[in-house]
Amino acid sequence: MIQKESRGKKLLTLFFSMLYISAFTFGGGFVIVNFMRRRFVDELHWIDEQEMLDMVSLAQSSPGAIAVNAAILVGWKVGGFAGMLAAVLGTVIPPMVILSVISLFYQAFAANRYVALCLRGMSCGVAAVILDVALSLGKSVLKTGKWVHYAVMAAAFAATFFFRVNVVWIILCAAAVGIALEAAARKGGRKS
Amino acid sequence: MMLLQLFLSFLQIGMFSIGGGYAAIPLIRSQTVEIHPWLTETQFMDLATIAEMTPGPIAVNGATFVGLKVAGLPGALAATLGCILPSMILVSLLSWIYRRYREMSALQNVLGSLRPAVVALILSAGLNMLLQNLFGGRSISLSGISWAGAALFAAAFLALRKWKFNPILVMAACGAGGLILGLLGVF
Structure with a gap:
């Protein structure tokens, strides 16, 4: 393996890879992670398959955008702190530019009757997409068969939908339940 | 600030x-x-x-x-x-x-x-x-419902859930649907 293929060049490759993937990947974090695997595992051979899988599951279970999280992990692995910065910049620049352009048009066109109709129609589709995702995820929670999970799900829904409790509190309460469960499981002698 | x-x-x-x-x-x-x-x-x-x-x-x-x-x-x-x-x-x-x-x-x-x-x-x-x-x-209430909106939502939901259509495609189709229904004066 050639370790010293010029660090600067490696960082540039990392930056432009993320820039390209981020600019052309529609469909959110789960999709972009696949493209990253193809690029960094199959094409560049910077990361092996198993480590990439670990990174993906870490990125998905950590707070924040999955794509940004995955970029941070790949960046550290490939080029340390500078690599992390290069990967994150590459990931956020395309959406920032695209959304800036759209915002410009939005301010001007949102009042236009045809644009408004289109947006209203699309937002019916967005509601369907979000509810479809919620149902699929909900099914997987139901499959766990853990009554604590059912209770957390029901309580969280009631708190947010009916009582408009701040979302942050709901997440913190659920995390507290998770920590309590994990502590109890460890005390009970289950090896992690 | x-x-x-x-x-x-x-x-x-x-x-x-x-x-x-x-x-x-x-x-x-x-x-x-x-x-x-x-x-x-x-x-x-x-x-x-x-x-x-x-x-x-x-x-x-x-x-x-x-x-x-x-x-x-x-x-x-x-x-x-x-x-x-x-x-x-x-x-x-x-x-x-x-x-x-x-x-x-x-x-x-x-x-x-x-x-x-x-x-x-x-x-x-x-x-x-x-x-x-x-x-x-x-x-x-039933009288205040937007039926065109309900129809768009139902069609989109069915397309995603049953036929596993690409979400981007479904949303784009809903946009076109909204425009057409709106021009017909029912949305």
């Missing part, structure tokens, strides 16, 4: 949205519609639509859109920085722990139990958006 508020709001969004973009939607709504008067309900729905239709993380899209609207380019930068900073600190830390111990099960167990709550939040965000589409802020 406004920049600091934007930064702090999106810091919370970045810190507490666990499980990808859909988890960020309820948090963005809470921060930009309920807590701060930055977006109207309609503007928020437009933002969600635009964020879904364009590449890039929903939270970053939201940060740019809201930041620009509230405080121009500095606002967009402050909000975006806020939403990626928690990841940069936390995930870097996790990356270090992973490299050292290769053992994450305790953390992943705890985060895994957040999942039911996150699902509930996403469900609630979806329902809110559906109700807004069907009743547009009016009280919920």
Whole structure:
């Protein structure tokens, strides 16, 4: 393996890879992670398959955008702190530019009757997409068969939908339940 | 002052949205519609639509859109920085722990139990958006329902659930449907 293929060049490759993937990947974090695997595992051979899988599951279970999280992990692995910065910049620049352009048009066109109709129609589709995702995820929670999970799900829904409790509190309460469960499981002698 | 508020709001969004973009939607709504008067309900729905239709993380899209609207380019930068900073600190830390111990099960167990709550939040965000589409802020009653909106939603839901159509395609089709129904004067 050639370790010293010029660090600067490696960082540039990392930056432009993320820039390209981020600019052309529609469909959110789960999709972009696949493209990253193809690029960094199959094409560049910077990361092996198993480590990439670990990174993906870490990125998905950590707070924040999955794509940004995955970029941070790949960046550290490939080029340390500078690599992390290069990967994150590459990931956020395309959406920032695209959304800036759209915002410009939005301010001007949102009042236009045809644009408004289109947006209203699309937002019916967005509601369907979000509810479809919620149902699929909900099914997987139901499959766990853990009554604590059912209770957390029901309580969280009631708190947010009916009582408009701040979302942050709901997440913190659920995390507290998770920590309590994990502590109890460890005390009970289950090896992690 | 406004920049600091934007930064702090999106810091919370970045810190507490666990499980990808859909988890960020309820948090963005809470921060930009309920807590701060930055977006109207309609503007928020437009933002969600635009964020879904364009590449890039929903939270970053939201940060740019809201930041620009509230405080121009500095606002967009402050909000975006806020939403990626928690990841940069936390995930870097996790990356270090992973490299050292290769053992994450305790953390992943705890985060895994957040999942039911996150699902509930996403469900609630979806329902809110559906109700807004069907009743547009009016009280919920059969006479006030937008039948065209209901039909669009039902068709989209069926296409996604039963036939597994590509979501981007479904949303684009709904846009075209909205335009046609609107021109016919029923939407």
